[in-house]
Amino acid sequence: MTEDARLLTTDLYSHFKRFATTADDHLLIVAPFIRLSALQAILQNVSIPHVVVVSTWRTEDVLRGASDTEIYPFLRTRGWALKLHSRLHAKLIIADLRRAIVSSANVTEPGLGLVQRPNLECATDVDLTIADQRWVLNLVFQSPKVNDAYYSAFKNHLASLPTSHSRPIPEFYPTTLEDYAGAHSDQLPISDSPAWLVSRLVSLRKFGVSSLDHDTLRQVLHDISLFSLSVESSPEEHSRILRDKFFGLPTIVRLQGFLHSERYFGEIKNWMRDHWIDELPPSRSKLTRSVQVVMAWLVELSDGKYVLKRPRHSQCLVPSSERAVAVSP
Numbered sequence: 001m002t003e004d005a006r007l008l009t010t011d012l013y014s015h016f017k018r019f020a021t022t023a024d025d026h027l028l029i030v031a032p033f034i035r036l037s038a039l040q041a042i043l044q045n046v047s048i049p050h051v052v053v054v055s056t057w058r059t060e061d062v063l064r065g066a067s068d069t070e071i072y073p074f075l076r077t078r079g080w081a082l083k084l085h086s087r088l089h090a091k092l093i094i095a096d097l098r099r100a101i102v103s104s105a106n107v108t109e110p111g112l113g114l115v116q117r118p119n120l121e122c123a124t125d126v127d128l129t130i131a132d133q134r135w136v137l138n139l140v141f142q143s144p145k146v147n148d149a150y151y152s153a154f155k156n157h158l159a160s161l162p163t164s165h166s167r168p169i170p171e172f173y174p175t176t177l178e179d180y181a182g183a184h185s186d187q188l189p190i191s192d193s194p195a196w197l198v199s200r201l202v203s204l205r206k207f208g209v210s211s212l213d214h215d216t217l218r219q220v221l222h223d224i225s226l227f228s229l230s231v232e233s234s235p236e237e238h239s240r241i242l243r244d245k246f247f248g249l250p251t252i253v254r255l256q257g258f259l260h261s262e263r264y265f266g267e268i269k270n271w272m273r274d275h276w277i278d279e280l281p282p283s284r285s286k287l288t289r290s291v292q293v294v295m296a297w298l299v300e301l302s303d304g305k306y307v308l309k310r311p312r313h314s315q316c317l318v319p320s321s322e323r324a325v326a327v328s329p
Contacts, residue, residue, distance in 0.1 A: 008123040012105050013112040015123065016042045016093055023095035026050040026218070028136065031091045033066040033106035036074060038114060042093070042107065051080035054143050056088050060169045062158060066108070069158070072151050083143035090139070096214070097133050097221065100126050130209050130231070137225035188251055189226060191219045193296045198238045205231050243301045251275070255294070259306070265291060265315040 008015050020027055020042050027048060029039070034055045043051065053075060061067045075082050091107075094100040103123035105111035110119045128136070157172045191197035200220045203211045212220060224231070227245045229238060246252060258271050269291045276282055282290070295317055298306045302320075309316045 006124065008101075008103075008125075009121075011113055012103065012121055012123055013038075013041060013114055016101065016103075016107075016112060017044065019093060019095065019099075019101050019125075021045050022099070023048055025214075026052075026094075026096050028052050028054070028092075028094040028097075028140065029107060030054045030088065030093070030139070031105075031107045031111075032056045032088050033061060033108055033111070034068065034071055035065075035108045036068045036070045038107045038109050038112050039071050040074065041112070041114065049079065051075070051078070052083060052140060053081070054083045054085055054088060054139065056086060057084050057154065057172075058086075059158065059161075059171050063161070063169065066106075069151070069155060072146055076148075082146040083140065084146060085139065085143040088139075088143075094128070094136060097136065097218065098128055100128055100132075102126055130204070133209075133221050134224060137221050141225045187226070187249060188290060189223050189246065189293060189297055191223050192293065194239065194242045194246075194300050197223050197242070198235050201229065201231060201233075201238055202235060246297055246301055252294070252298075259298075259317060259319055262309075262316050262318045265295070265317075268295065268317065 020029075023046070025048055027046060027050070029042070029051070030053075032055060034053065039053070053071065055067060055071070057067055057069070062069060072082050091103045091105055092100050093103075101123050103121065105119065105121035105123060109115045110117075111121055112118070113121075126132075154172055161169065189197070191200075197220065200212060200216060201224075204220060209217060223229070227242055229241060233241070247256075254275070255268075255271065258268075263271075269287060272291055272294075273282070273287055276287075295308065295315065298317065299308050305320045307318050307320070309318055
């Protein structure tokens with residue numbers, strides 16, 4: 001807990017708004033109930049590229065006005081993400097995976113004190129430990145991301161309901177979020193290579209979070225959650241888990257179907273772009289980085305199934321069945 005930690009009991013809106021501006025790179029807002037005007041108020045002065053909001057969107061909550069579906073287009077137009085978790089009850093706002101406000105308040109006008117008679121709420125500031133950071137990232141990865149198809153289907157579901165609800169309100173249970181067959185930035189590793197990740201896990205276990213710079217820590221925590229790794233495991237166990245789980249990632253499963261013959265870097269990059277399902281298309285640099293990482297992981301973990309060659313000064317991924325076939329210089 002921070003040295004000046006105290007119980008915040010009044011004017012939570014100002015505390016949340018000020019705290020949001022302290023994030024250098026990543027901001028996470030978590031609450032079961034979120035109203036658009038309250039969310040806009042918190043994010044009014046935020047311009048960082050990575051903002052993720054996690055909420056619930058139960059049908060009954062939306063119908064009675066506790067939650068607001070319009071937060072999705074608001075976030076989408078800014079390149080920010082909305083995720084949903086059906087069992088969410090936590091309320092917190094996190095800056096750069098290092099500091100947080102933990103609160104009893106939802107992101108609503110009564111919760112944050114934006115109305116004349118607000119709710120009686122409280123909050124406090126905390127510093128996140130490595131265990132806290134892993135818990136937060138697990139929450140994020142267990143929360144599927146809302147996309148245009150899901151948003152449209154959910155809006156149609158709401159519109160189809162009668163205005164008078166004398167019967168129990170039917171919940172919305174689509175498979176849209178989980179079943180999209182494409183690349184997703186949250187569901188691919190971001191570490192340079194498995195060996196790089198394992199070496200940083202060893203540093204994390206021996207010397208703690210202070211041994212890694214912010215960007216390295218972000219990459220390591222991302223992949224810890226993606227592959228459900230334990231910091232206490234041995235390097236050999238880490239390597240085994242990475243090998244097993246990497247080839248089970250949906251994008252990698254589908255990509256291997258495309259890699260039945262040699263593929264140049266540009267071909268894999270085009271495939272990734274065509275199968276990308278984040279709502280905003282990736283930047284050229286982000287896509288290039290993703291392909292570089294995926295190729296490195298495929299080569300390192302495949303036990304020789306894939307090899308990397310450089311014909312015509314371009315990287316070419318060659319499956320083992322074609323290793324005996326000469327590649328033109």
